Amino acid sequence: MIETKNSSDLELQLNRRGFLKGCTMMAAALGLSEAMIPKLVEAATSAERPAVIWLHFQECTGCTESLLRASHPDIGRLILEIISLDYHETVMAAAGHQAEKSLHDTLDNYAGKFLCVVEGAIPVNDGGIYCKIAGRTAVDILASVAPKAAAIIAIGSCASYGGIQAASPNPTGARGVQDLVSGTPVINIPGCPPNPVSFLGTILHYLTFKRLPVTDTLGRPLFAYGRRIHDHCERRSHFDEGRFAEEFGDFGHRNGYCLYKVGCKGPETFSNCPSARFNDVDVWPVSGGHGCVGCTEPDFWDTMTPFYERLPNVKIPGTGIITDVDSAGRKILGVAAAAVGIHAAVGIGKKIIKGCVCRDEKKES
Secondary structure, three states: OOOOOOHHHHHHHHHHHHHHHHHHHHHHHHOOOHHHHHHHHHHHOOOOOOEEEEEEOEOOOHHHHHHHOOEOOEHHHHHHHHOEEEEEOOOOOOOHHHHHHHHHHHHHHOOOOOEEEEEOEEEOHHHHOOOEEOOEEHHHHHHHHHHHOOEEEEEHHHHHHOHHHHOOOOOOOEEOHHHOOOOOOEEEEOOOOOOHHHHHHHHHHHHHHOOOOOEOOOOOEHHHHOOEHHHHOOOHHHHHOOOEOOOOOOHHHHOOOEOHHHOOOHHHOEOOHHHHOOOOOOOOOOOOOOOOOOOOOOOHHHHOOOOOOOOOOOOOOOOOOOOOHHHHHHHOHHHHHHHHOHHHHHHHHHHHHHHHHHHHHHHHO
């Protein structure tokens, strides 16, 4: 007689299979060998789930919305089995005084042990009045939470670098977390929104190794932001051979040619978008026919606009040889100066040049 399993047993098996698949995906994303998968599983299933305080400031909640659609692991497993999400305005059941009590209880009970996730920029002008929660400004809330956290994850370009709120002329004085916090480790997961794989991979790395992943000079984990989009884009071969979409809807666009001439910022953007994709859909903007807008880069609303015009001075290859794509970051300063003024461009330029130089040095070494 063949023994059959009931539906609950089958569901558990499927959930377990999906979870193991997720850990395998994260190991690949982190650049770890198969031998490390059991350690990831052990860390993710530990009874000691880290408490997490998730703060929302100037943002559209798009980063949370993207995470809600993650599948390996899904949001339910993430919250109930991997971490203890003690405070999150969007998904928590509590509201008002009960929600604030949960925040303060976590600060008191897990000081020095909890992870703080920040979504959204922090406005500092006029005493920070442009973003207030429970009668307190975002500046005050961050100042009270950050020193007690074991580490801070700035999720999304707004929390990382200020985002659209910080675009010129930045009337509210929006800033990224790293500009306002000292003494507590901060890691940036930029993107508008970022891929959940980048965030979940950072969480699993922290749980497994008890430390944050190695980052680049802009505070981004190298496993997710260590490669230029242009270098592992599926349309790269078309760029090398000089095949471009000249405008949206033309022959080149319909046949998957490179989108550089219609504004793709892939040559100066670092992210894992071509390889990680989004939430099992197996597409990303460029594969869908829209150029990269450079949303993982600092100040991209100023330096990467106009979004539908190509980067200046990137040589179009005719024989498959690329001569100066790597220098596009330095030459983009001219666009930044026109957009935000000479004074602002100096500060932006230093960040971009420093990042490019450091990356070049790493390549040479």
